[in-house]
Amino acid sequence: MNQFKETFKEEAYELLGNLEDLLMEMEEHPEDPETIAAVFRSIHTIKGSASMFDYNGISGFTHSVESILDGVREGSMNVSKELIDLTLLSRDHITNMLNAEEDVTPEFQLVSEDIISKLNTLAGIKTEPLVPVSPSQVEDKKQKDTVFNTFRINFKPSPEIFMSGTNPLLLLKELKDFGECHVISHTSDIPSLDKYDPLSSYIRWEIVLVSDRNTDDIKDVFIFLDPSSVVEVSVVADWHDILNPGSGKKLGEILMEKGLIKREDLENVLDSRKKVGEVLVENGLVSSSDIKSALEEQHITKSLKQTMSDKSTTSIRVKSEKLDYLVDSVGELVTAQARLSQLALQFKQSSLISLAEQIERLTSDLRDNAMSLRMVPMGTTFSRFKRLVRDLSSSLDKRIQLVTLGGDTELDKNVIEKLNDPLVHIIRNSIDHGIEAPEDREKSGKPPCGTITLEADYSGANVILKIIDDGKGLDKNAIIRKAVEKGIVGPDSQLSDEEIFKLIFMPGFSTAAKVTNVSGRGVGMDVVKRQIDSLGGIISIESEQGMGTTFSLNLPLTLAIIEGLLVSISGEMYVFPLSSVQACIELTSREREDHGKKRMIEYRGSLIPYIRLREMFLDDSELPEREHIVIVQAENSLAGLVVDEVIGDHQTVIKNMGKLYKGLSYITGATILGDGSVAIILDVNRISALARKESL
Amino acid sequence: MKTIMIVDDSRTVRESLKFFLKEGGYNVLEGSDGREALDILVNTEADLVITDVNMPNLDGLGLIEELRKSANHKFTPILVLTTESQQSIMEKGKSLGATGWIVKPFDSEKVLAVVKKVIGE
CATH class of the missing domain: 1.10.287 (Helix Hairpins)
Structure with missing residues (x-):
C-alpha cells in the first residue's frame, strides 16, 4: 500500500492548491453550482484516499467538512464570506496535517474541533465531538466454527437480472465454495419459444447447502441482488437435529414446510396408499421439480446424518x-x-x-x-512446542507466550515427523536470540511478554508454515560482519536484505555474541536448511530490526508422490522433480561446437551455466546429434542440465535407495516405471550447484 | 485475460486500483471521468467497469445510464465506488443498472473479492 502514499500526497497537494483557487472563484460567483460541486469533490477525494493510507486525522476532519459542505451543495446552506473563510482555514489545516509526520496529535485535534464547531454553528447544527474515521477492522479469519447446518436457499432472480450485469451462475458458484452444495433448477416457468425473451431470466433455483457458515454469510453472497429478485435462506436441519436419531423429515413434511401443499392435501394423499410424490404430481398440486428438490433435501440430510454417526462410532487404529x-x-x-x-x-x-x-x-x-x-493435523505437533517454549523461556528469565494458528492444517505424517527437529531449532533460536529480556522490551516500548506465533495454512499443493517472533529482529550489520570474518562474502559485496538473511544458512554461522546452552554451538541454521531441502521445501526469512523475525517454510503436502520430468541419458531413465524445472530447450551439435569449453547458454536474456550429465556419469561414447537442456531453478538461480532426450512428465513414487547407496550425492531416490524398469531421481539442487562451480 | 475499466478522477485511487487488479491478473483500462471512460468504452469491450460517483463532466451515475443505453455494454457488470455513508447512492446506482459496489476505503483483498464475485475468475 505504501508505494501509493507518495502518489496520494502529490495528488492531495494538487487538490489543495486547486481548492484555494476554487474557493476564490466561489467568493466571486457564490451561486455557481459547478464551482460548489468542484469544491465538494476535492474534499471528498482527499477524504477517500486519506482513509486508505491511515491518515486518520485528515480523513476524520475532511469527513466532517464534507458533510457540512454537502448542505451547500443541496442548497440548504448559503455561500457566505464566513463559510469561505472557514473552508480556507480547513484547507490550510489539512495542508498542515499532510506536512506533519503524524496527523493524529492533540494539537491537530484541537484545531479540527475548533474549525468544525465554527462550521457547524454557521450551518446551524449542534456540535458533536469529532471521531476519527478508523481504518476498516481486520477480522480474524482463523476463527473457525465447526457447526454444520443444512440450509435451504430459494433463489428466484428477477426477469431483469441480466440488465444489472449480474451473472446468477457466479452466485451459485460462490455458494458452492461454502460447503456441500446441491442445486436443483426449476425450469417450469420457461415459456414456449414464441414467447421467450432472451434478455430475461426465467429460471428459479433451489439450493440445499451443508456448510459451517451462518445465514448472514449466505445472505451476503446475494448482497448486490436487485430488490425484485427473491432470496430466502432457511435452516432446515441444524447440528442437533442431525445428530438426533429419528429426526429425518418425511417428503410430505418437507413440502408442507415449504408451503407447497396444505395439511389436508397431504392427508388425502396419504389415505390413497400410493407414493406421496407421485400422487401429488398426478393431482397437479406440485410440480415434479418441486418433488425432486424435496427428495434431494431429504437425501442430503440423511447422508449427513450417516456421516456424522459414522464419525462418532467408527475409527480404527492401523499400524x-x-x-x-x-x-x-x-x-x-x-x-x-x-x-x-x-x-x-x-x-x-x-x-x-x-x-x-x-x-x-x-x-x-x-x-x-x-x-x-x-494426513495428520499440525495441531498435535504445535502443542508439543508449548512445553518447549515454557521451559526454555523460564530458564533464560524471559517471558514468552506461544500462539498457534491453523492447527487443523493437515500434512503427511512423514513430513511432520521430519519437521520436528528443524522447528525445535528455529523456535530455540527465536527464544534465545530473537525475543529480548523483559526489561529490554519495556525500554523499547514493547509489552514485556514476547510472542512466538506458529501458523500453518494451505497454499495450493503446499503448506506454508510460519514461525513469527516479535523480538529484536536480525541484525544485518552483525550478519555481514560475521560473514566477512568467516570469509563467506567479500568485505565490499553489495547484498540485498534477502541475500543477507540467507547468509545465516551458511555452514558454521552463528551470530550470538554469547553462546548459551539453549541454542548451543555447532549445529547451525545450515542443518535446518538442509533438512527442509530434503523435504522438498523452501525456507525463507523476513525480518525487521526491532520488530521481529518471520521464518516461512513452504512444504509439499506429501513426500510419497512427486510430479517428475522423465528424461533419458545414455539409454537410462532419470527423473527431475517437475517443481524445479523451468523449461526445456534444444542443444544442437553446432551450438555445442560454438560454445567450446565455455559451458554457458543464453536463456531469457541471461547467461546460465550448464553441465552435461553424460560426462558426470562417465559415459564417453559419442554424443547424439541433438541434445536437450533442462533448465532448472535451484537456490534462486538457474542452471542447465544436458540430457539426451526429454520423455515427458511422470507421476513418481519415491523409493529410498537403501543403506548401501546412502553416501551417494546427486541422487535423492529411485522410482519404478510402468514397464518395471528403475529410474533414478536426481538431486537438482546439488547438480546445479556443481554446474555453477564448474562454470567459474 | 479479463479487462477492467477503472473510472475515477483521483489519480491515487486509479493507481492503487490498477496495482491491485494487475496483481490479480486483470488487464486494466483507465478513465479520469465518465465522459472519457464512455469515449473509450464505445469502441472497446470490457468485462467490468469500476466507477467513482462524484466526477466532473459525466458522473458515475450518468455513466451507468449511458452504458446501459449503449449497444455493447447493456449487460457489462458495473461496480460503483462509494463510501459507507452513501447508502442512497448505492440504491440509486442499483436502480440505474449497477451490479454492485465497492466501499471505500478498500484494500487489495476487498477489491479482488468483489471483482471475483461479479465476473468470476
Missing part, C-alpha cells in the same frame, strides 16, 4: 507401516495406469480407451484417498 505400504502400492498403481492409458491411445481401440479412462478416474480417487489416510 503406520501398513499405510506406508498402501501408499507405495497406490503410487505404483498410478504409474502402471499411466502406462495403460498411453498404450490404449496407441491401440486406438475405443473400448480399451474407455476402460483406461475409467481406471484413470478410479486410480486418482484411490490415490487421493490413500494420501489422505496419512
